[in-house]
Amino acid sequence: MRPLDDIVVLDLSRVLAGPYASMALADMGARILKIEEPGKGDDTRAFGPPFAGEPTLNGRGESTYFMSVNRGKESITVDMKHPRGKELIRRLAMKADVVLENFRPGVLIKLGLGPDDLRSLNPRLICCSISGYGTAGLPEYSSKPGYDPVAQGLGGLASVTGAKDGEPFKAGFSIADVTAGMLAVQGILLALYARTRTGRGQTVDISLLDGQVSLMAYHSTSTGFTQKAPTRHGNGHPNIVPFGTFKAADGYLTIGVANDGLFKTFATLCGKPQWLDDARFQTNAARVENRVAMEEEVAPIVVTRTVEAWVKLLDGAGIPAGPVLNVWQAMNHPQVRARGMVVETQHPTAGTIRMTGVPVKLSGTPGEPRGRPPLLGEHTESALRDVLGLNGSEFDELKKSGALGNR
Numbered sequence: 001m002r003p004l005d006d007i008v009v010l011d012l013s014r015v016l017a018g019p020y021a022s023m024a025l026a027d028m029g030a031r032i033l034k035i036e037e038p039g040k041g042d043d044t045r046a047f048g049p050p051f052a053g054e055p056t057l058n059g060r061g062e063s064t065y066f067m068s069v070n071r072g073k074e075s076i077t078v079d080m081k082h083p084r085g086k087e088l089i090r091r092l093a094m095k096a097d098v099v100l101e102n103f104r105p106g107v108l109i110k111l112g113l114g115p116d117d118l119r120s121l122n123p124r125l126i127c128c129s130i131s132g133y134g135t136a137g138l139p140e141y142s143s144k145p146g147y148d149p150v151a152q153g154l155g156g157l158a159s160v161t162g163a164k165d166g167e168p169f170k171a172g173f174s175i176a177d178v179t180a181g182m183l184a185v186q187g188i189l190l191a192l193y194a195r196t197r198t199g200r201g202q203t204v205d206i207s208l209l210d211g212q213v214s215l216m217a218y219h220s221t222s223t224g225f226t227q228k229a230p231t232r233h234g235n236g237h238p239n240i241v242p243f244g245t246f247k248a249a250d251g252y253l254t255i256g257v258a259n260d261g262l263f264k265t266f267a268t269l270c271g272k273p274q275w276l277d278d279a280r281f282q283t284n285a286a287r288v289e290n291r292v293a294m295e296e297e298v299a300p301i302v303v304t305r306t307v308e309a310w311v312k313l314l315d316g317a318g319i320p321a322g323p324v325l326n327v328w329q330a331m332n333h334p335q336v337r338a339r340g341m342v343v344e345t346q347h348p349t350a351g352t353i354r355m356t357g358v359p360v361k362l363s364g365t366p367g368e369p370r371g372r373p374p375l376l377g378e379h380t381e382s383a384l385r386d387v388l389g390l391n392g393s394e395f396d397e398l399k400k401s402g403a404l405g406n407r
Helices: 018-025 063-069 083-095 115-121 148-154 173-197 208-215 217-226 260-271 273-277 284-289 291-302 307-317 327-331 334-338 380-388 392-401
Strands: 010-011 031-036 051-057 060-063 073-079 098-101 126-131 203-207 243-247 252-256 321-324 341-347 351-356
Touching: 010 018, 010 051, 010 083, 018 031, 018 073, 018 098, 018 126, 018 173, 031 083, 051 351, 060 063, 073 217, 073 380, 083 115, 098 173, 098 392, 115 126, 126 173, 126 217, 148 173, 148 208, 148 380, 173 203, 173 334, 203 208, 208 217, 208 284, 243 291, 252 291, 260 284, 260 307, 273 284, 284 291, 291 351
Parallel strands: 010 031, 010 098, 031 073, 098 126, 126 203
Antiparallel strands: 051 060, 243 252, 252 321, 341 351
């Protein structure tokens, strides 16, 4: 048993934010009916290289980008602009608990598939919309397309990321999209819980911008108080020193001296008891004020030992520390493996594929990845027969009409 085994999600989303959310729901047991454009599919099927396996779509193999967030879903090709395609979406929505989409606000309304349209057919339906700037607010923003790097910049994240004297940097992955996906899951689960008491669905409105602003947490509160924007500190912490990434003899590690008690221990380990008598370093507040001087004292000491030696020494003293790993090293870290955060599945054209596991661990009803990423349109016939009860002649008629494409 998984917690969402009885939930059906009609997934109209594509690229990253929406598919990330529906994958998380699939891992927890939800049935995901992924609607894709005939002949093309989710945009990410073309994102690459790398492509894995034999050519299957426009002369390419399967995109590893697509596979990373689409496991455990049923792919159904439907032309949503075709009259009978629209009718199929409406019929599927009547059988669903959730509709998830990330079109630009207003697109589905023009197609007659907006939240009000679908809930008029199924009052218990939860409609989750993910967009760049939200479905409400200033009209000139609601109508704009949303892109991850733009949201990172507009939400403030890029301004606090990067070297102190360098240019703003986006995160090394699509954090605005992934955050929006996580918030969508949270909103959907809250709406499902509310439905158990009200019996009615509602709209979940998620924006990339809102997610980025929410991540600013202590930065926002500090800025609101001081009325001064925070500056970049590279790999350092704005409010704790020394707390950041340092170069060791053979690589980099992160050291977190998070309070004055740990600093006393750290000073002893570094062979610098005089730091404790130096007014610049006696308290965390003083160390933050004298960040450059503190880091200049620490750096030449850390570089004298290997990463492994420092981690062992600091771990033994109770000071948080760890190596800076690349993605391949992280995937093969023994704790990551022990936690089931790397899983393997077999794909008919790509062979063995490895992807991230389920980060939410439940003791009684645990989630688990079930099923590989689907081939384009692989479940069109089986899912429509099962969910809508279509017989062979009805399916053939739909296919001839062009509503399902020409798979």
